[in-house]
């Protein structure tokens with residue numbers, strides 16, 4: 395079960411359970427304690443977003459040899475995924491285990507130079523001891539992982555040992571991360587729609603599709619909690635196409651009313667060479683016209699080639715799709731890049747505008763943005779409008795489209811269709827009062 399020097403290949407993750415079983419049986423037989431450690435590497439964001447495989451491989455192989463030097467011959471190191479490792483320390487005391495974890499962390503914590511570029515890497519470790527922490531192999535690993543989140547919450551380069559009580563936040567994270575990959579297959583995902591009210595047309599003219607996950611024990615989990623895991627697990631494309639198809643399937647039945655349906659998109663999808671063909675194929679399958687679909691991209695795309703993004707968006711627009719720039723105000727676009735983007739709508743980010751509101755700076759900042767958007771021929775959507783006062787204020791500021799709990803919470807397609815008339819009447823009544 396030991397490692398070999400300069401061993402390039404690590405035991406694969408499929409072996410993890412076998413190794414665990416074996417190690418634990420061994421520990422039990424000889425009445426030794428074993429530590430199960432869960433280590434996560436933190437790569438700099440630019441590396442994670444770029445998915446530069448060559449650099450990452452070089453980095454990981456450097457880190458592996460450091461890790462191998464920190465553990466003993468009898469220990470086992472297993473790579474679980476891009477960032478995560480399991481380390482089984484056999485016949486070890488709590489004291490020695492902590493020392494080895496400290497050694498692993500400090501051996502990793504460094505600035506690495508590859509191709510004249512510098513990358514700072516840190517790590518966190520969670521530990522669960524056998525047999526004190528738990529006896530079942532799977533449980534040990536889950537606890538160690540949850541404990542890793544406890545360490546992470548304390549800061550960079552920390553480790554944390556499980557002492558009999560599981561942190562709630564950490565175990566929720568582990569549950570979400572471990573279960574999400576099966577959510578789609580198990581039929582736990584669905585789409586809800588949040589209506590968008592046009593002030594000019596005095597009507598609901600669109601709706602944003604928002605994904606929902608009904609977890610068997612956690613209940614409804616927000617995408618804010620699981621989208622990052624979906625991306626990490628390489629599922630973001632699969633998820634997008636599932637939502638896209640689900641929206642097309644549901645709206646295909648709508649004969650009465652012409653509306654636009656917005657679907658959230660990440661740059662990953664936009665950079666797929668077959669993206670345009672794939673979405674065209676789906677709308678064709680459901681006889682949905684591209685003019686009924688709006689794609690929302692987030693502003694957080696400056697690190698990618700703006701030129702490629704531009705080209706892809708132009709092709710989508712030529713095919714009839716509408717483009718909205720989501721979370722405007724939170725991204726890093728330079729002004730010159732922004733004005734080149736072939737978009738139709740900007741969506742002002744809720745946090746961005748409401749923090750301005752608190753400081754009473756909104757008129758000075760938001761008005762020029764709305765005017766600029768209008769001068770560029772764009773429409774402005776404000777998200778997160780929760781009450782009548784906000785609704786009236788944003789209407790007066792010249793916003794075009796209102797989205798938020800005041801209009802409606804995200805609801806099922808049928809519920810939305812049923813409540814459109816009531817929503818429009820209410821909005822109209824409020825405007826007449828204001």
Ligand code: C2E
Nearest residue numbers: 604605616617618637658659660778779780797798799800
């Ligand atoms: P977003 O695209 O900016 O979506 C708006 C979020 O604001 C939604 O949260 C919505 O439920 C929430 N919201 C709407 N009106 C109000 C309001 O009046 N008050 C408050 N407090 N919140 C409001 P949700 O559904 O939790 O989604 C969070 C984020 O997750 C979304 O932000 C979007 O970026 C992402 N997301 C949702 N569905 C999908 C999806 O299908 N694919 C992808 N890639 N991302 C998605």
Ligand code: MG
Nearest residue numbers: 602658690720
């Ligand atoms: Mg959105």
Ligand code: MG
Nearest residue numbers: 720721741777
């Ligand atoms: Mg948004």
